[in-house]
Amino acid sequence: MNTNHRTFEARLAEFREQRFGLFIHWGLYALAARHEWVKQRERLTDGRYRVYFERFAPDLFDPDAWAEAAKGAGMRYMVLTTKHHDGFCLWDSALTDYCVTGTPYGKDLVGPIVGAFRAKGLGVGFYHSLIDWHHPDFPVDGLHPAYTEGVSNEGRDISKYADYLHGQVEELLTRYGPIDTMWFDFSYSARRRGGELTPGGKGRADWRSEELVELVRRLQPGALINDRLEVPGDFVTPEQYQPTGPVAEVWEACQTLNGSWGYDRDNLDWKPVDLLVRMLVDTVSKDGNLLLNVGPNGRGEFEPRALATLRGIGEWMRLHGRSIYGAGPSAYQAPPDCRYTQAGDRLYVHLFSWPYRHLHLPGLAGRVRYAQLLNDASEIRTLIPDPSVDSGHTRLSALPDGTLTLQLPVRRPDVAVPVIELFL
Structure with a gap:
């Protein structure tokens, strides 16, 4: 049952007041600890990748600690990866066995995370991948880990996969109460690398994007939808770069702490606190939000470097938050620097x-x-x-x-x- 009684306009106003949120990328790839695209980058077969499914047991998982770290950093909402491109689901989906209840951990993760963040007064959004490298009906394309293996697409039916995609979104939007944002990722029918289109790239027609939007509007009329369905969204999502000037649409920059979304043990390219604060300020000065990512590790914890960074941002926000929350651009021209x-x-x-x-x-x-x-x-x-x-x-x-x-x-x-x- 839909319990979201907020109007869309109220939710949009809330989003623009919040300004700062936490992105959480977590899944089987945390065990590999080599980037969330490890399956594709290393061309891992389903069999090779399954070792992470069979050993996923985050014994130190404490969603209250996650929520406390976010609140302490001055964040006002979070967006959780319910399913990434590898197809693994963090909730007990009735539509697949490839979900957390089939792992040694064996319990739903989405519900406790949602509850912990709501208890701290933080907003709740869901990231959901449109891509699924595990589903048997998802056709192999130029981004698929099996693309170079000569795997046939015979018998694969994208329309059946779209039914599955819509069914999972319906599960997420009917099980966990009011959801603030559906953050879909991503379409690539026109994606180019080296001037060439991605072979077999997928988009609006494959996902049945208009129907998907209608589903979200019906189940969660107050929820915002991002711009990655190849149909107009409620906000745009520049990723890993800062716009150089004003942005005409409502927007949310998504940024990482070290260039990786998932836990990446050996990645030492950590952004310092002052740089991240400048990025937040720059975003708000251009009327945007900043969604800053943390990738929990395989035992379910935010690693010490991430926690130290969040604490550093939080100390600045404690003193300067009123220059961020509810603030926006000015008509006056700021001096250099x-x-x-x-x-x-x-x-x-x-x-x-x-x-x-x-x-x-x-x-x-x-x-x-x-x-x-x-x-x-x-x-x-x-x-x-x-x-x-x-x-x-x-x-x-x-x-x-x-x-x-x-x-x-x-x-x-x-x-x-x-x-x-x-x-x-």
């Missing part, structure tokens, strides 16, 4: 580099009632030079009319990204 976010009559200046003593803000002279550092609420004084009185400020008189100059301390605040709060 800065980003503006604005919420009502408060304008937030995020300084990506710390200048010596003065910060010049075009167009804000006479528009600011008060200024303070956000981390400690210490006053930042303004400077209105008068060359006839103080020749030491003659150089400032060349600034464009309407420029507000702030007097900064010489020493940079000890935070990932300093923020000045301006009361307009």
Whole structure:
């Protein structure tokens, strides 16, 4: 039964207020610990890949700890991979044996995760792969692990697979209460590598995307749907890059901690906390959300490096969250190496580099009632030079009319990204 009574408009407004969420990529590939595409990258057969199914036993799984880490980082919602491209399902699906109840762990994982995040007041969304490298009716194509093995597609019927896909989505949207987001991944009928289309690439017609959207709207009318069905979605999803300018649509950037979505033991390319905070700020300044990924390991834990990163972001968010939640772009033009976010009559200046003593803000002279550092609420004084009185400020008189100059301390605040709060 659908228990989601929110309107679509209310959910969209909530999404734009939340701004920061947790992506969770977890499945059999956590045991391989070599990227979530390990089956495809290494061309593993079903038989070779099954060793992970037979040993999936996350004995340290604690969804409350996951939810606590997300909340501590300042995240407001999560999106969980219910099924990735390998076809393994984290819930007890009635439509396949290739699910968690067939592993040594033997119990549903989706329900406890949903419950833990809801208990912390966090939103709940589901990622669901449109691709399935395990299903017998999913035709082998240029992305399939078996593509180079000469496997025949005789007897494989994509329409039967689409029935299965829709049936699983219906299970997910009727078993776990209100779901905020259905995050589908991905279509590739027009995907090119080296100028060539992916052989056998699949998309809108294969998934019966219009019907899938109708199914989600009927079962969860308040849920948002992303843009990867080859039909218009409610928001767009730039992946692993930051847009260089404003985005016309509602959008959510999805980013990793180290370039891998699934647990990748030997990947040491970890982004530092200050870079991730700058990415979050940059996203919100362009009216977007940031969905930041963690890949739990095979025993069911967030690894220490991920936890340390989340704690670092959380410390910044504890002090600066009001420049993010409910904030968005400003009509004012930020100076170099800065980003503006604005919420009502408060304008937030995020300084990506710390200048010596003065910060010049075009167009804000006479528009600011008060200024303070956000981390400690210490006053930042303004400077209105008068060359006839103080020749030491003659150089400032060349600034464009309407420029507000702030007097900064010489020493940079000890935070990932300093923020000045301006009361307009």
